[in-house]
Amino acid sequence: xxxxxxxxxDPSACARGGFVPLAFGPADRGVLPDRMIASxxxxxxxxxxxxxxxxxxxxxxxxxxxxxxxxxxxxxxxxPGPGTSxxxxxxxxxxxEITLGDGAVLETGCVYIVPLLESLALPADLGAAANPKSxxxxxxxxxxxxxxxxxxxxxxxxxxxGPLYLEISPRTFPVLVREGSRLSQMRFHRGRDxxxxxxxxxxxxxxxxxxxxxADLAEGVAVxxxxxxxxxxxxxxxxxxxxxxxxxxxxxxxYEVGEFWEPLKASRQKDLIxxxxxxxxxxxxxxxxxxxxxxxxxVPFDPLVGEFxxxxxxxxxxxxxxxEAGGGGARAVLEVRSHEVPFILEHGxxxxxxxxxxxxxxxxxxxxxxxxxxxxxQGLKLSKHFRV
Numbered sequence: 126x127x128x129x130x131x132x133x134x135d136p137s138a139c140a141r142g143g144f145v146p147l148a149f150g151p152a153d154r155g156v157l158p159d160r161m162i163a164s165x166x167x168x169x170x171x172x173x174x175x176x177x178x179x180x181x182x183x184x185x186x187x188x189x190x191x192x193x194x195x196x197x198x199x200x201x202x203x204x205p206g207p208g209t210s211x212x213x214x215x216x217x218x219x220x221x222e223i224t225l226g227d228g229a230v231l232e233t234g235c236v237y238i239v240p241l242l243e244s245l246a247l248p249a250d251l252g253a254a255a256n257p258k259s260x261x262x263x264x265x266x267x268x269x270x271x272x273x274x275x276x277x278x279x280x281x282x283x284x285x286x287g288p289l290y291l292e293i294s295p296r297t298f299p300v301l302v303r304e305g306s307r308l309s310q311m312r313f314h315r316g317r318d319x320x321x322x323x324x325x326x327x328x329x330x331x332x333x334x335x336x337x338x339x340a341d342l343a344e345g346v347a348v349x350x351x352x353x354x355x356x357x358x359x360x361x362x363x364x365x366x367x368x369x370x371x372x373x374x375x376x377x378x379x380y381e382v383g384e385f386w387e388p389l390k391a392s393r394q395k396d397l398i399x400x401x402x403x404x405x406x407x408x409x410x411x412x413x414x415x416x417x418x419x420x421x422x423x424v425p426f427d428p429l430v431g432e433f434x435x436x437x438x439x440x441x442x443x444x445x446x447x448x449e450a451g452g453g454g455a456r457a458v459l460e461v462r463s464h465e466v467p468f469i470l471e472h473g474x475x476x477x478x479x480x481x482x483x484x485x486x487x488x489x490x491x492x493x494x495x496x497x498x499x500x501x502x503q504g505l506k507l508s509k510h511f512r513v
Contacts, residue, residue, distance in 0.1 A: 159489055251283055263458065320482065403463060406507055442491070
């Protein structure tokens with residue numbers, strides 16, 4: 126896709142007619158594919174601060190969001206709440222400003238707010254949701270999108286007009302970022318069309334969403350952890366080291382695995398004790414796939430079954446794991462962090478659910494090697510920053 130020009134400055138441009146060419150019917154619901162995101166940009170529904178959009182910024186079912194020129198270190202995370210702008214809250218709790226420019230280090234344990242280059246002027250029937258990019262989650266960089274007046278993180282109400290901000294808190298590794306770095310992504314939807322109950326069962330029978338007999342399909346496709354081991358060494362995952370060097374988020378294949386990660390091998394019991402405040406990369410027991418006319422999101426299984434968090438980056442694009450897109454089934458990589466107490470994970474334990482949602486139309490491009498996707502056909506895999 127060629128570079129897209131910045132949309133007009135008039136915030137009412139999108140509302141006046143930007144989506145008329147897409148000809149939605151009253152009952153049309155679902156996630157916007159790539160070409161509709163491009164149309165939304167052209168109509169002025171998504172803008173960028175005095176720049177063009179990058180050639181590869183639009184993904185099959187999402188838009189990569191880019192950092193602006195300044196980061197504010199703040200005392201604490203916050204939600205602005207109705208009637209309050211993010212800028213107003215930043216003014217009351219900021220500690221100092223950092224110019225990102227060609228590069229600046231964000232330290233672990235600190236909270237930063239960065240205005241994004243993208244802003245929105247959505248039609249009344251379009252909302253949005255955000256999530257960290259896969260590479261962001263695999264570095265244990267905690268991110269959440271905030272909008273003016275927001276009551277929740279990573280959720281943009283239909284018809285929102287205003288700027289976007291990203292909360293960033295590196296938890297394990299200090300990171301080097303710069304203006305234009307992409308840590309988060311956004312999906313746009315017209316209503317929600319989740320696939321549940323008998324519809325999910327029928328979809329699984331038709332497409333085989335997971336390579337497992339007797340798959341648990343209640344409230345989404347159940348995803349379990351694999352602790353039996355991969356390959357001849359019986360590798361089950363990696364535990365992040367502390368007190369490492371920094372990681373440039375835009376540098377691909379630039380770091381040795383052993384400098385940042387401790388490999389973990391399968392135990393005789395096929396279990397793993399999660400240390401409090403440690404970060405792990407594990408993989409799902411099942412290979413999963415997302416058919417071309419669907420999108421999916423990993424959601425927590427049940428917060429009452431364990432004191433740990435799984436999968437920071439939850440979006441799965443259309444075509445993930447699909448054979449025709451170079452997948453042939455792919456594992457879900459799990460970003461796992463225990464909380465206050467040690468916790469024992471066991472092989473085959475359910476840790477999340479993959480919730481499917483219909484697309485408004487099949488994307489022109491599917492997730493896969495053809496568009497430079499990093500994690501198609503993956504097994505147990507660290508982020509793109511590390512040398513294989």
